Amino acid sequence: KNEVEQSPQNLTAQEGEFITINCSYSVGISALHWLQQHPGGGIVSLFMLSSGKKKHGRLIATINIQEKHSSLHITASHPRDSAVYICALKAAGNKLTFGGGTRVLVKP
């Protein structure tokens, strides 16, 4: 079993829809990252969470440490949100363990 599992693997939404991506993990962590990878390959760090909830624009990330679960929500989705969203765990030594990613396609 992988240390970090993301669901769904692929998601297609219509513009304006609310999107949720889930990340479950099985190990102790110091923080969890949500990353966005665009088709060209570049990666942007969206959030770093160790507890609770963070919001940036239309993006919301939550984490439940006890349940070892995090979610990334996109409100009022837009075609430019189309990307691969990756959950990554930060354990000892600052190294990251990555989930397999969720490919999101938002259609106009």
Next chain:
Amino acid sequence: SQTIHQWPATLVQPVGSPLSLECTVEGTSNPNLYWYRQAAGRGLQLLFYSVGIGQISSEVPQNLSASRPQDRQFILSSKKLLLSDSGFYLCARSEGAYGYTFGSGTRLTVV
């Protein structure tokens, strides 16, 4: 600014040729630096990390090596490329509250 400069953006190299990918970082000194690879259709895999000049840790046995000759410079190398070395290579840095910053990546195709 925690900017990372990574080049080249794309590279096509023949099997058996050498490789050198360079990553330079700006911002605070003595960052942790990382080389990750993403093979086609797969997730990111940590190749090397460095906590300081000349300090390199390898995560997986492979055909690649890394060096950190200066605090803000991290180099990924190979003496002879294999087809299986093809992939997307990302340099990254981490520093406590700054979290992670990624470079723009190099797409390497070995032919």
